[in-house]
Amino acid sequence: MVSDVEEREKGGAPTLASIAVRVGVSVNTVSRALRAPNTVRPELRRQIAKAMDELNYVPNRLAGGLSGTRSDIVGVVVTSLYYSEFASIIDALQSALLKDNLQVMLANTRYDPDQEVTLVRSILSWRPAAVAIIGVDHPTKVTELLTSSGVPVIEMWDVGGDIIDSAVGMDHEGAGKAQADHMIACGYRHLAFLGSMRENDMRAKKRARGAASAIAAAGLPDLVYAVRQEGGRPALGEELTHELLDSNPQIDGIICNSDVVAFGVLKALHERGRKLPGDVGVIGFGDSEAANYVTPSLTTVKPDRHRIGEFTAELIVARINGEEPRTNVVDWELLARNSTRPPLKSLNGD
């Protein structure tokens, strides 16, 4: 078997050429058998398929991407992977992308803007067909790189402000406003915003801003901040709650930046003997899978992460196919549970 010898001699993995030699056709025909089967005689097609199977042929997409127009890579840049924050977005995104044969290349900035620049550059070096990235507020260099790359860019999770190309996300300022409005409707009057608030977590800042404006609109005392520049953990919620109540005992409503932090808040309040939702109310953000299973169950805002991932996938495919940039705003939902009182009837009768 001369052909067999020829195949092995090259050493590495089988290539289109190996198949071509073995079947006795040109490289070209083999390639077409893959991409446009109906342009190849059925008999030949069968032989080619057989050869591929026998040699365990796996196409080299580096070569394909270099040669062809598209690369089939979608770069996904997130700011965190902890606590499912974005895991379910990625989950939805990547499985929706699957049917278009697009592969996710993942990067995680951990809220570090320098990393973001490095990673975006790194992602672009793979000549992705599109890039999906968390947030709409990026270092100038990132915006510049992304813009000048000419690649479709979908900004996820947040919307508003200057969009590079397209966006799918929710209105965080509005969500923060809704958190505060709910607390106010429940009768809480002295509100605090508590949790992780990293320098570059613009979404957290927007929610806090939204809450502050709702409070101002209601003519209540200023929002008190109990935040720290680090990732959210339940223990952080505990610590911040104790600090907060030591210095601001009048606080009767805590708006949390995440459910994970809220878990710690509930515990700290319990330790201090404060009754929930009587003495004090707590609202979270994110609808963690445990939120409905802590005691008391946690009122929270549920972003539709799954929808965001799906929409992003749809938009990516649309943009690749030449459709226009778009911005999709995805709804969130306020889930009133036992960590806040039932909303009072409006005093104004409506």
Added chain:
Amino acid sequence: MVSDVEEREKGGAPTLASIAVRVGVSVNTVSRALRAPNTVRPELRRQIAKAMDELNYVPNRLAGGLSGTRSDIVGVVVTSLYYSEFASIIDALQSALLKDNLQVMLANTRYDPDQEVTLVRSILSWRPAAVAIIGVDHPTKVTELLTSSGVPVIEMWDVGGDIIDSAVGMDHEGAGKAQADHMIACGYRHLAFLGSMRENDMRAKKRARGAASAIAAAGLPDLVYAVRQEGGRPALGEELTHELLDSNPQIDGIICNSDVVAFGVLKALHERGRKLPGDVGVIGFGDSEAANYVTPSLTTVKPDRHRIGEFTAELIVARINGEEPRTNVVDWELLARNSTRPPLKSLNGD
């Protein structure tokens, strides 16, 4: 500026050649300026760097990978992205990989073996420098593809059985045994294993097997199964608990396949008026961030996901550098909390 015109004329993104033309050197020199700077005259180096900056040059790694020996891609294949199950492994893995300039390409099988075959093939088509994959039990085809690819393969999360190349994980059967042993030591006698148990979640099956063997060794009644072939959710825990206790009222200890399911179990038990940890005990698996914050706090087994991710990254780099395959077993920890009684003194006085 003739050179400028020449650069644009090609249309696409700047290439090494664009830089070369602009600086007036060969492509080669520019390439070396990047990979081996000290082989290029400092003055030239500066000019090249300047040109790259001005043109916003981003190397094309598809071309690099095709041409060079390595591709700098690490394929990561997980079975799930929900509920942080593997998110923190990926988190640790990818940030450790960063310093070696290795990029994560992600695939999610969702516990579907057909998908696993497809995705592994897809990953291999990028000619990765290494592949990290969840589990040690794969469809034959996957093992075959991976083996014949010649790429270093690190199997994560589980260990034991036939390893393709290297592995980093924990002993799940041992963990299941420890769960049961703890329950027995706490004085519970009628144990059940409850939760999600998908056909292809071999880790869950191993833990159940470990629990069953510990129970047999203790001479207690057989382990009762309350499992379903679907993903774990708190609501599943609730449903299964009700079914279980309706048909097996004698059960006094529930070993859960995950914390997320255990949350629902706690709720269902509360609804049925069973006292925890008096009437009945519950142990989880996974140490979810909320486990210590539900009521009662959940006794659980904590796998060291972070360590697994880190070790995997180390092993990947080692294998790429030609070191030998290895298997690392990572410890887990049993965290006794309030959903189980404190362990009794051994009856044998020891």
Added chain:
DNA sequence: TTGAAAGCGATACCAG
């Protein structure tokens, strides 16, 4: 220290 030229493995266009 630098450059010329030959691949890497596919795709795409143009003939036959």
Added chain:
DNA sequence: CTGGTATCGCTTTCAA
């Protein structure tokens, strides 16, 4: 329906 051939952008000898 099938086959040549140029090409994608970079790395890698081998010379100069």
